[in-house]
Amino acid sequence: MLAMLLRRLGLGAITVWIVSVIIFVGVEILPGDACTAFLEREAKGKLLENCREDLGLNRSAITRYAEWAGNALRGDLGVSANGQKQISELVGFRLRNTLLLASGAMLVGIPLALFLGIVAALWRDRPMDIMVSTTAIAAMTIPEFVSATLLILVFSVWLGWVPGIVLTSANAPLAEFFPEVLLPIGVLTLVMTAHILRTVRSSVIETMASDYAQMALLKGLPYWQIVFRHILPNALLPTINVVALTIAWLLGGVVVIETVFNYPGLGRMMIDSISDRDLPVTQAIALIIATVYVGVNLLADLLTMIANPRLRTVHMRRS
């Protein structure tokens, strides 16, 4: 158990390390650097040389990578190219705002998805299931900017219930984001719920067909006892991983949603930094998002391991 735990941690760390190399090499092979972006048209001759000298860009790539990665490990993400501000300060509030969105969506989405998924599975192929499943397919396949725009049109333009755009500044206290944050949370919840409930549904259906569930049924156990004692504990196990994947996806999908709603989160900051060619900020955000992705997946694997005695000993899938 402990050995496997360490192995998983090690693999996660290796993945994050490879990500950092990809990010660094990716930025490295792109034309231009922090100095050409900062100086723009003036980027030539002495000025460019001085700037590169100042930022240490004329040292070898390996030295610079070591410095960047070493600092990042200590939480120092460097300074932004245009504002010369500490990136960790810039990122702090943005990360908090994105976490507000994500946690709001998870708080509503996960219980809702479990409930709807189980209901759809237990009443399989009935009108209720068909309605839930069809809505889920639509919600998860339609691009986020389409569902976001549609929700703005209905709930903000037509009904006037909630604001359709966020005007609060990035470092405002959390309370000021209400009620503006409700629609973005709604869109995220919609997509997230759809993904999770599909898995819950098929997992419950699969478990219901298993031998031990059939056995329990033939023994004459009450239906609801079978559902709660035999089916759900086993069926919900694979859900942990899907929830993790969905949270990880959410970090990418949130970029579009934040842009639609003008929400000052990490995703919009990423788009802005890419458009401004602020490479240090882009690198930092990429590293944060990838680390969260790997971390969440790791956590899901560990939870699955703890919840499922069989997996504690058997070599894990997808190791």
Added chain:
Amino acid sequence: MDDPATYQRPGPLARFLTVISDIVSRPSGAIGLGLVALHLLLALSGPWIVPYSFTEMNAGLMLSQPSSAHWLGTDHLGRDTLTRTLLGGREAILVTGIATPLAVLWGGLLGVFVGLAGGRLDEVLMRIVDAFLSLPWILKMLVLIVTFGTGIEVLIPTLAFFYGIPVIRIARAATHDVVARDFVQAARARGHGRATIIWRELLPNVRDALLVEGAMRWSWMLLAFSSLSFLGFGVSPPTPDWGLMIADARGFMSFSPLGVLAPMVGLSSLIIGINLTADALAKALGIDRAQKAPV
């Protein structure tokens, strides 16, 4: 039962028709395939059936309501919304229609190769794949697009590259299922080389999985393409494109909701159509496709 002596393997055409009829026999498959066919037909015939030119502006008719001349009204530049909606999928279908097969091809071949080869190479490659998948798609794509421009000559290879990476994993897993079977062992025992085994034994067996994966990739690529357009990093105006149209018409939603609703219906119907078809295709080919989050 077929007599083995007279049994003939169905030809590619017969097989194709069987799969198509299987898809159409399911209600969701029939709807999905119908939607996809309709969109393809529209993309091909669009320029000949639309009532106006997509650039024709009419200053007196800005944001007009639906009328007999303009069934869906006009946009903020007085251009016919129906015309632009009917043409709005052409660029997206062209780009993703080229990028999807490319992605499946390179990802599939590499996945089958490492699935067969295994060892160190496989370990290292899968770590790199994991690392790539842990970065949000939009970040990966935007960095390239902002640097190299937003033309289709950049979009196609970019989409093909990033969307081929998850295919590696699928192809590798499908190969692992096949590689231990007797006929592959037999081919090895006969002394066939790697290339022959991949070509004659593995590819025909992972083809179905790759087809289904390709259909899914297509819908995710469309999602990515239109999201990029929406964010202003895709198609450049005045080309009619659903993502761009929605972005443009968003500011005028309260005056003319049809301006956003029409391209939304266009885009959503194509994406839903592809997904329904992919699901039906998976069932027709007997592929168990776990639902995954787009990456």
